[in-house]
Amino acid sequence: MxxxxxxxxxxxxxxxxxxxxxxxxxxxxxxxxxxxxxxxxxxxxxxxxxxxxxxxxxxxxxxxxxxxxxxxxxxxxxxxxxxxxxxxxxxxxxxxxxxxxxxxxxxxxxxxxxxxxxxxxxxxxxxxxxxxxxxxxxxxxxxxxxxxxxxxxxxxxxxxxxxxxxxxxxxxxxxxxxxxxxxxxxxPSLFTFNIPTSPLLDLSGISVPKVIVTLKDVGFKQEGPLLLTHWGFSGPAILKLSAWAARKLYDLDYKATLLINWIASPNQEILYQSLLQRKQENPLQAIPPILPNNLLVRLCTSLHIDPTTPLAKLPNKALAQLAAKLYSDAYAIEGKTTYKQEFVxxxxxxxxxxxxxxxxxxxxxxxxxxxxxxxxxxxxxxxxxxxxxxxxxxxxxxxxxx
Ligand SMILES: Cc1cc2nc3c(=O)[nH]c(=O)nc-3n(C[C@H](O)[C@H](O)[C@H](O)COP(=O)(O)OP(=O)(O)OC[C@H]3O[C@@H](n4cnc5c(N)ncnc54)[C@H](O)[C@@H]3O)c2cc1C
Missing domain, CATH: 3.50.50.60 (FAD/NAD(P)-binding domain)
Structure with missing residues (x-):
């Protein structure tokens, strides 16, 4: 048999x-x-x-x-x-x-x-x-x-x-x-970033549809939606970044600088020029609603800019500072939190x-x-x-x- x-x-x-x-x-x-x-x-x-x-x-x-x-x-x-x-x-x-x-x-x-x-x-x-x-x-x-x-x-x-x-x-x-x-x-892979020093923690729940996130000096970059949390940042852009940089972040003990390009602009100069153009064309209007209002107000305030001020009254230097912040806003990552929906x-x-x-x-x-x-x-x-x-x-x- x-x-x-x-x-x-x-x-x-x-x-x-x-x-x-x-x-x-x-x-x-x-x-x-x-x-x-x-x-x-x-x-x-x-x-x-x-x-x-x-x-x-x-x-x-x-x-x-x-x-x-x-x-x-x-x-x-x-x-x-x-x-x-x-x-x-x-x-x-x-x-x-x-x-x-x-x-x-x-x-x-x-x-x-x-x-x-x-x-x-x-x-x-x-x-x-x-x-x-x-x-x-x-x-x-x-x-x-x-x-x-x-x-x-x-x-x-x-x-x-x-x-x-x-x-x-x-x-x-x-x-x-x-x-x-x-x-x-x-x-570990697929985790969110802890940013205890972030001034945005109280804006938890706000999401931005498209940002570019980069790990400074490390060379990883991802694009997608971002979610503000009470411990730092989450959302698809962050999870993707955590996956691609999983080993590097482990080696760095989850300490690195995160750069956020808040409106996924390809270039800081283009962003600045578009703000200048807006000022020229609509001098009586305030900064356009390019981000959820509470977030925009917070980012502007950190530069001592009142976002309700008519553009004509904002010096070009202030618009240049705003363009720089929107293009590359730095946050210190000091740890990770496991993403409960899916980790690997x-x-x-x-x-x-x-x-x-x-x-x-x-x-x-x-x-x-x-x-x-x-x-x-x-x-x-x-x-x-x-x-x-x-x-x-x-x-x-x-x-x-x-
Ligand atoms: C909370 C969470 C949510 C997730 N959500 C998603 C999702 O929505 N989409 C997605 O694509 N992925 C998701 N993932 C990832 C996905 O679940 C895993 O990649 C996938 O389950 C891996 O399947 P696996 O069969 O290889 O391993 P596992 O599912 O881990 O199965 C391994 C099995 O082997 C058994 N085993 C271990 N040692 C022994 C032994 N000595 N003798 C006998 N048996 C043993 C274990 O008990 C276990 O049952 C999620 C993961 C987690 C933790």
Whole structure:
């Protein structure tokens, strides 16, 4: 009698569950066992997107999509040609979960409930015949000839192939290391900036639709909406900046100078000239409402400018100072605050040791990786789940063919 093939997936998060479903669906004769150390599957899916689960992002061009990954963009080009957001949308829709797109491109289930996504994934796993074992903490993995011995508390499983999808857990990193993979040091990504000395803290809640934020002397720049908070600054522009500069800011102990170009002007001189032109054309009018009023008043007051003064009465020197402030306003970052809606770890298994056509390790054949355990992370907006779906799908596909 032919021996049954056993594939083991470790980790019951988005990547592990998606891979297990794909593997068992493609190869129903194989035994697919998913081991999860806790009592809860898909815990991060449940809390993600404020309980709504931002499943993916409406960006359907694989190359453009990769531009949203500070780490992993080059490696994901190939995988996204196999499984991208369009495929994610179809996958969920075929299983009765249509997704909708919000104005910023984020995609959510139409129910606005992460529970819908969880129910769909667990039902698909059950229908496919994935054997899910909860409260099964894997303690060690040993490679013996062409098999893997997986040690649980009271049991050992001998597997033909293993997928490690344990997210940002240090245990997963140490297992990968034992098997010969380098680990990029994990550091947080997607956080907001603490600016305790900011004179704008009491303006918390005001948002500006488009600013350019730059880390002075460090070389990172991002554009987008900015939110004033009671501890500093947040909003898409800041979160993107935190992701791209995650490692640098970690090295700087989260101390740096943030420059805000409040109206995303391409050039300080152009901004100054436009204020002068306005003064010439409308001498009796005050400074135009280029920013939310309370914020504009505060910025003007800091320069001893009364924003209600007719432009004709403001000396050109004052307008030059205002242009300088609007173009490059400096704030001292003195720490970070985790963004509760979505945070992620930058760092993990070194990408050079993975074959991105298959998600198989180049160092340990038969051993696979998917999801956040890899040194891949996206900016906020559904890109991190897309990485989990894509790499999980590819790993599951290859395991099934073994
Ligand atoms: C609050 C929050 C909100 C988020 N919101 C979004 C969002 O809206 N959109 C988005 O794209 N991304 C979001 N993210 C990021 C996204 O959740 C992760 O990138 C994604 O869940 C990673 O999936 P994963 O399967 O790789 O890892 P995980 O989801 O972390 O799953 C790993 C699993 O492995 C298990 N495990 C660990 N060690 C062992 C062991 N020894 N034995 C057995 N099992 C083990 C863990 O218990 C866990 O269940 C959010 C993250 C957070 C924290």
């Amino acid at each position: 032919k021996k049954q093939i056993i594939h083991v997936v470790i980790g019951g998060g988005a990547a592990g569950i998606f891979a297990a479903i794909r593997c068992k669906t493609l190869n129903p004769l194989a035994q697919v066992i998913l081991l999860e150390k806790t009592n809860q599957l898909l815990a991060k899916v449940r809390i993600s997107g404020g309980g709504r689960c931002n499943v993916t992002h409406a960006c359907f061009d694989p190359v453009k999509l990769t531009q949203n990954y500070p780490r992993g963009s080059k490696e994901l080009i190939g995988p996204f040609h196999h499984f991208q957001p369009k495929d994610t949308v179809s996958w969920f829709e075929e299983r009765g979960v249509p997704l909708k797109t919000e104005s910023d491109g984020r995609m959510f289930p139409t129910t606005d409930l992460s529970e819908t996504v969880i129910h769909c994934l667990l039902q698909a796993a059950s229908l496919a015949g994935v054997e899910i074992r909860k409260q099964q903490r894997v303690e060690s993995i040993e490679k013996k000839e062409d098999r893997f011995l997986i040690q649980l508390e009271n049991q050992q499983i001998s597997a033909d192939s293993v997928l490690l999808a344990t997210g940002s857990s240090s245990w997963g990193h140490s297992i990968a290391k034992q098997l010969g993979h380098a680990i990029a040091e994990p550091v 770890t930058a760092g993990g298994v070194d990408l050079k040791s993975i074959d991105f056509r298959t998600m198989e390790s180049k160092i340990t054949p038969g051993f696979f990786f998917a999801g956040e355990i890899l040194n891949i992370d996206g900016i906020t907006g559904g890109f991190n789940f897309q990485n989990a779906w894509t790499t999980g799908w590819l790993a599951g596909t290859t395991m099934a063919k073994r």
